[in-house]
Amino acid sequence: MSKPFTVAIDGPAAAGKGTISKAVAAHFGFGHLDTGLLYRAVGAKVMAGADAIEAAQALSADDLNVDGLRTAQVAQAASKVAVIAGVRAALLDFQRAYARRAGGAVLDGRDIGTVICPQAEAKLFVTASAEVRGKRRFDELMGRGEAAELAQVIEDVRARDERDAERVVAPMKAADDAQTIDTSDLSIAEAIAAAISAVEAVRGTA
Numbered sequence: 001m002s003k004p005f006t007v008a009i010d011g012p013a014a015a016g017k018g019t020i021s022k023a024v025a026a027h028f029g030f031g032h033l034d035t036g037l038l039y040r041a042v043g044a045k046v047m048a049g050a051d052a053i054e055a056a057q058a059l060s061a062d063d064l065n066v067d068g069l070r071t072a073q074v075a076q077a078a079s080k081v082a083v084i085a086g087v088r089a090a091l092l093d094f095q096r097a098y099a100r101r102a103g104g105a106v107l108d109g110r111d112i113g114t115v116i117c118p119q120a121e122a123k124l125f126v127t128a129s130a131e132v133r134g135k136r137r138f139d140e141l142m143g144r145g146e147a148a149e150l151a152q153v154i155e156d157v158r159a160r161d162e163r164d165a166e167r168v169v170a171p172m173k174a175a176d177d178a179q180t181i182d183t184s185d186l187s188i189a190e191a192i193a194a195a196i197s198a199v200e201a202v203r204g205t206a
């Protein structure tokens with residue numbers, strides 16, 4: 001087993017982090033953790049009546065495998081529970097352990113390069129304009145057969161970005177040593193290639 005190597009991929013909603021993270025993990029043979037799913041799972045439990053901190057403390061792998069975590073409603077619930085310090089604290093150790101697993105790991109989220117794994121070997125901040133991100137999320141929702149309106153989806157993405165960036169605990173922001181990739185004018189293949197070459201540049205020296 002090779003030694004730990006962490007790729008931290010942060011950025012705003014629907015910027016393409018998930019697609020890029022999966023491709024980077026496959027390319028290097030690393031594990032991939034979508035940390036947004038942790039907050040979505042807690043958000044879904046709160047929507048079902050649970051206490052946020054208790055839900056975060058009791059979270060299990062099974063909770064991440066339930067249907068419906070990718071809806072716009074759960075995304076909003078996720079960003080509301082994500083401002084709670086006790087929720088973030090409950091999810092910290094699991095993410096840190098995953099980041100340093102043998103064989104390498106890609107984690108995507110909002111605070112990976114700043115709080116979860118400041119010592120990550122490679123840090124990317126993947127972003128795009130709110131309009132482009134809203135349109136991508138709109139197409140994704142349509143593809144899944146969910147009813148949505150473009151203007152509303154863009155508004156939801158903006159509201160979530162604002163909540164994520166303004167919160168006191170672990171706000172979304174690029175780490176000082178992160179490389180920013182703006183995917184507004186990039187195809188998926190171009191965005192993936194840019195991310196892989198950014199990681200390769202560090203991988204060669206790590």
Ligand code: CDP
Nearest residue numbers: 013014035036037039078079082109110111
């Ligand atoms: O897929 P998308 O970019 O829309 O969102 P996500 O990555 O699934 O994250 C859902 C929500 O969880 C975000 O809006 C954040 O509020 C929260 N989150 C967080 O606070 N910290 C993370 N590391 C990951 C997600």
